[in-house]
Amino acid sequence: MAEAMSTAPQGETRAEAYVRLKKEIASIVAGETSETARFATAACLLAHAFAPRFFWTGFYQVDPDKPGELVVGPYQGTLGCLRIPFGRGVCGAAAETGETQLVPDVHAFPGHIACDSRSQSEIVVPVFRADGSLAAVLDVDSADRDAFDETDRDGLEAICEILLKA
Incomplete structure (x- = not known):
C-alpha cells in the first residue's frame, strides 16, 4: 500500500523539514x-521535499x-553513473572515508565524476548498517553552486543514521 507524502507546513524551515x-x-x-x-x-521523499534544489537524489x-x-x-533524477570505485569522486570519497x-x-573537487553536467554542488552522506558496516552513500546534487550547508549535513546525516536502524 502506498503511503501519502506529507506537505510542508507554511513557513517551515529546512531544519524543521528534515525533522x-x-x-x-x-x-x-x-x-x-x-x-x-x-x-x-x-x-x-527527499527529492520531492526539496525540489528543485535537489535535482538528483539517490543511493x-x-x-x-x-x-x-x-x-x-x-x-530520483536523471540517469546516474552505474558504478563508482571507492576513493573516486565525491561518492567514492564518502565511501572510502566514511565521512x-x-x-x-x-x-573544484579533485577527481569529480560528472554523471550530469548540470551538477554544480553536491553532498554525499554514508549510510551504515546497525553492525557499523557501510551499506551505501546518499548522493544529492544541485544545479546551483553552494546549495548545501550545515543544515543539510545535519538533516541528511540524521536521516541516514536511522535509515537502516529504524
Missing part, C-alpha cells in the same frame, strides 16, 4: 526488511560482489 522527513521516513520503513525499499522511500550501494565499488541504487562530503563547487 519532519526523518519521522516520516522512520514511520514508513518501520518493519521493512528490504534495504532497497528503505532507500527508495528516502530518495523519493549508491556497496556491491557485495565487488566490495570496493558502489553501484547505483534507488534514485560526509559537502562540496560547494564540484568543479
Whole structure:
C-alpha cells in the first residue's frame, strides 16, 4: 500500500523539514526488511521535499560482489553513473572515508565524476548498517553552486543514521 507524502507546513524551515522527513521516513520503513525499499522511500521523499534544489537524489550501494565499488541504487533524477570505485569522486570519497562530503563547487573537487553536467554542488552522506558496516552513500546534487550547508549535513546525516536502524 502506498503511503501519502506529507506537505510542508507554511513557513517551515529546512531544519524543521528534515525533522519532519526523518519521522516520516522512520514511520514508513518501520518493519521493512528490504534495504532497497528503505532507500527508495528516502530518495523519493527527499527529492520531492526539496525540489528543485535537489535535482538528483539517490543511493549508491556497496556491491557485495565487488566490495570496493558502489553501484547505483534507488534514485530520483536523471540517469546516474552505474558504478563508482571507492576513493573516486565525491561518492567514492564518502565511501572510502566514511565521512560526509559537502562540496560547494564540484568543479573544484579533485577527481569529480560528472554523471550530469548540470551538477554544480553536491553532498554525499554514508549510510551504515546497525553492525557499523557501510551499506551505501546518499548522493544529492544541485544545479546551483553552494546549495548545501550545515543544515543539510545535519538533516541528511540524521536521516541516514536511522535509515537502516529504524
